[in-house]
Amino acid sequence: MSKIDDLVDAEMSNVVSDLQALIRQPSVSARKQRLVECANLVAKIMEVAGIENEILYQHQLDNKKEQREGEVDDAPPIVYGEYKSKSNPNGRTILFYNHYDVQPEDPLDLWEGKDAFSGKVEGNYIFGRGSADDKGELITRIKAVEYYLKKTGDVPCNVKFVVEGEEEVGSPHLKDYLINYQTKFRCDGVIWESGFIDAKGIPIISLGQKGILCVELITKGPCRDVHSSLAVLIENPAWRLITALNTIRSVTGEILIKDWYKEVRAFTDEELAVLENEPFNEDELKKVYGVQKFLNNAKGIAVKIAFAGSPTCNISSLISGYSGEGSKTVLPATARAKLDFRLVPEMDPERQMHRLTKHLREHGYNTEQEIEVKFLSGEGAARVPISIPFLKPVKEAALEIYGDFIISVSSAGTGPMYYFQKILGAPCVCIGGSELSNKSHSPNESMRLDLLNKTIKCMAKILEKTNTY
């Protein structure tokens, strides 16, 4: 038990109403929608919690100060929060990294009658885009500090918050902020924006994230959509896109670009041992996602190695030609595919981008005229060594609140952990209250109320333990 458990239980309706207020701001970074408004709301919730707060705008960054007056920021602001422990001002500092932006809500028709931004509560669940990723996780951290202050007038260690608004589009400006505010953000360890609870209710403490390279391939055909009878004479850019894509990946998922895997290192024996012990409910995962088998019929340790350590090439979007009902016999002017390549440590997004472009050129695609290879975003991968001391308070907190924990070498997802490690030099640890079945990034995203409650208590416990290691 943490010191504030009874207060957390008493205040759950306040937790839910603040989370609802956050969900009701449709802060979709892909559309740059209501981001400043959502940042203001986060700052207001911190204010009420008693946390010193500040909104950091892009134009305040040192390298942006010469920006012309009236020019609008490209980047949404970061909400910074801080509380210096009165009892332990020279002790350790924990930084909570979160984000207030969300994924787009479409396809809207699959939200089962629930508004994507309603924050509706049904039984033990709160629904809505961001209810888990990441507004649900964010609220647990703010509330842990709020109730600590309310109960004791202090927090057991120094606390900082960095809450950004571009995580779902690859955090393109976070690096600038981290470099600019290196001193302000200094800390001994970062609690990452999210973490999973497995089907048995045990938290997974994850120590790494894959990187990502997002690109768009755009093939160009005739100067406009033309009548498809001309397909006999005019090359269709959709066919060029398909043959180009087909050179990139084998049917077994292997990426066929030269040197793609050059920097990939195998897991160490220590990592493999942790992987071996990591529970992984294959059947549950298949059931949740409605698939009969995994890619290449993978099973056992192969699944775990792939999940934690294999690069991927995913198609997230294909668009060409007529998108309406029925037939329209056109030969499209363009065809577009968006790809996201997950990367593992030492794979550099820019270098991989260069290799992709070179690959297409060498396969006969003119990357100047015929096919545009557009860089959308890139982030490096990160893995924290299993031996870091900062893991101790997190493990102890998890054990006290949940009775058990699982260590995971790396999550399969991506975030800007790489920048925190490189720029702040701080170890990052993922722990949170999300479940696989929360449908993050999908329709009907939800969060369990009892896990919101437990996660606040766990965060409080981490604060209590941080100065003990």
Add this chain to the structure above:
Amino acid sequence: MSKIDDLVDAEMSNVVSDLQALIRQPSVSARKQRLVECANLVAKIMEVAGIENEILYQHQLDNKKEQREGEVDDAPPIVYGEYKSKSNPNGRTILFYNHYDVQPEDPLDLWEGKDAFSGKVEGNYIFGRGSADDKGELITRIKAVEYYLKKTGDVPCNVKFVVEGEEEVGSPHLKDYLINYQTKFRCDGVIWESGFIDAKGIPIISLGQKGILCVELITKGPCRDVHSSLAVLIENPAWRLITALNTIRSVTGEILIKDWYKEVRAFTDEELAVLENEPFNEDELKKVYGVQKFLNNAKGIAVKIAFAGSPTCNISSLISGYSGEGSKTVLPATARAKLDFRLVPEMDPERQMHRLTKHLREHGYNTEQEIEVKFLSGEGAARVPISIPFLKPVKEAALEIYGDFIISVSSAGTGPMYYFQKILGAPCVCIGGSELSNKSHSPNESMRLDLLNKTIKCMAKILEKTNTY
């Protein structure tokens, strides 16, 4: 000169205003939009012209008469028009086949400030979806009859009109109408719904049309769009679609499905001689469509043979995943491609559909569960022999009005000519007033006013000549 040339010149503002009224009905058959309204308008214009007219509904067809009361027709109606020549009631009958439906207007943002359904006139052009294909062509035929009646109180031969509302979606119900009304529609020759004028102002008299098979391929992945980090374990249906498509067509455009070309016969020597003489401005075509070269760098007779006689496989639509701005890292639940295969005489759409499905199965795609092969529409190809007598009045009319003509073995496009030949046993000849630069099926579709004028005169001349051969 035809007998009504001066009247046509005097009445051009009436021609334009009736065409504008037609364009202003957005009768998009792919969306089943305002089709009955447009049919009523066509009937009204015929009525004013003095042409007996009737709207034929699907539920009136013999095989539909047991349809329950209140049930809505799947098919839009056909507008039937007739005028029996008083001076020549037992002479020949010409049937004008046209359609009042249009292609969808998107992409809307490429309409250069012009509403797709405005019918705006600028200089020598009228703009709008359907201004050429096929409302512009339709109006020339109605007006030829109208002005003949106005000037002489009669027409020189019997005239019939069949104006359907589903040509742009493959005329799925026309066959039923033709079978049902075989007697009513009986005629000696059909003037087809459209025909082209070349860059030098010479009409192309075309004697054939390719067939078509439209299908949709739908691949299925997880039960909903999921986070793309799962691409390491879950097969992405967009990748399955791409590998499947890649088995269908070679980079040179050859269709790789077994027996696809089995029934295709080569052109006869007579057809080849006509093809040789057919002018074909390769540079002009490349300029209009903004391409540097043709598929496989084809030139000369190879271009003509391909255009008139080669089957194609075109992608008219690709859709998967996130279609908005920016990145959304999802692994899509489904991926969809719409294909249209152009067919040549003796290729049967149903048999080709069966070959496609078999091909996918033999290449390891489970067509029950993993990939759905959906039939959208199919039409056979048609070619009228070069020696038919009905060609004589058409050639003579073209010679008198335009000073020259070109005979084309077959157009590259598709229409339901096959049914007219098989069911009515009537030869079909294409002649009209459209230009390649009219941008039919594309944004900024237009029709030249001087060609509307000339085409009315040419139609009048055909009526004059029909009883002379």
